[in-house]
Amino acid sequence: MQPRVKTWLFLMPAGLWFLTMLVLPLVVVFIFSFGERGAAGGYVPAFTLDQYANLPARWAAFRNTLTLAPIGTVVCLLIAYPLAYFLALRTTPKWRTLLLILVIVPFWTSILIRSYAWIFILGGRGLPTLISALGLGDVQLINTPFAVLVGIVYGYLPLMVFPIFVSLERLDKRLLEASSDLGCPPWRSFLNVTLPLSMPGVATGCMLVFILLMGEFLIPAILGGGKVFFVGNALVDLFLQSRNWAYGSAVAVTLVAIMLVTVTAYMRFTRRWAGGRDDVSLM
């Protein structure tokens, strides 16, 4: 067999799979977003911008997503950075691998069940009981933005730690020695050497977490109790309950468009750090 033919044969199954299960569906969503809703739900072909004009009807979902996603990203960053720093610069190599695995592994386990666990902790007989037993008054934690935020940080923290860890571990330790030899106190070495050199990892982590949060459904559904809902919850409602495919498609296209703008901004941002590597994989 000719090498060229063999290459094509090897690429074909994956290529066809990507075309039918990724390209075709995304094109369909794009086309449907310009259509109209059928009388019994579903889709009627048309070319209209009505669905996009109607987007403000779901403004609350966009507002919640666009406030809680950035806040969640920043909180993740603030908690993850010191941990990544500790793992990269303050542990022995033997422990480092084990501790790193322990951070990454929860991310790959069921987010459904891990979010569900917080119903116990934040629900009626969990933390609120403890807080009122301490005489600090009655508080409602579950079904509040706070509960959703806790779920977000809990769910996405590993994804933030890993890229920051990688950029800190690659950092040339001699630079820190040089900085201290030249009389810099540790905090100034950190601000002038460590922090700037870890920025590519910070940017990658923030982008990954932010993007995944934009499409989040489960955490608000489980911990927000219908009061705190994201665009994802609106999409489930539009496609599985009211079966308004055209409008739902417009919401989905808008969501992806917001994400594309974010990714483009990220690419611009990271390119400024010359030599900054953005090939940080998730495993």
Added chain:
Amino acid sequence: MRIYALAVYAFLYFPIGVIALFSLNAGRHASQFQGFSTQWYGKALANPFVMDALKTSLTVALVSALLASLFGTMAALALQSVKGRTRVFFDALIYIAVMVPGIVIGIATLIALVTVFNWLNPILEIIWPIADQAPKLSMGFGSLIAAHGLFTMALVVIIVRARIAGMDRSLIEASADLYATPFGTFRQVTLPQIFPGILAGFLLSFTFSFDDFIIAFFVAGSETTLPIYVFSSIRRGVTPEINAIGTMVLGASLAILILAQTILQRGRKQAGGSAP
């Protein structure tokens, strides 16, 4: 610093511990602990709905992970010798498959497949040789496997390509110098080197598919996977039975993941790389 790290690890693992603890609750109220018992594990495993959902989840995860590992590895190998437009095109597809949120993949697959099926079903009815016995295409096992296979195939391509990039090329040249056939070189030199990547890719694909809720929620049709069962049960209220199922699911995926990580780490050490 060390105390801080400990606190973060406690934050990461405390909720898992809470679920495991409450799954051993003897009482029937989920949030009130009344002594130890393993009865809920027995009840969960005897529940036919749970077992059906488990069977569906395992079948879908196994088939989609196998297909993803096979086709993903083939694509990763072929992409070595591809340059130019095809390469850019494939890279873009993989990037999109990983980046587009699961929920968008889910709805897009749902409406695309339902629309295609609505076209194809009348045609099938006409061309089918036996009247009134034409198969009706609908959402179910097929759409679940196809949708899960998409993301996991992209994952396998990424992992296996990373292994190929870290491979010792001089061994392939040596093998060719020693008159090995291309297939012999592949079987005895390339495959053993990239195998940890394929295995890790398979295990990750399996856990992804097994744990996925959001894509399955849209494309499962009349099938129920385990995460869909758990989600609808949570909506009806927390029960010790769900805690038992959750503990088993978390335990199983933790075991598989630690295995996958160990394989990947060991593979890296053999490849001589130090970066994770």
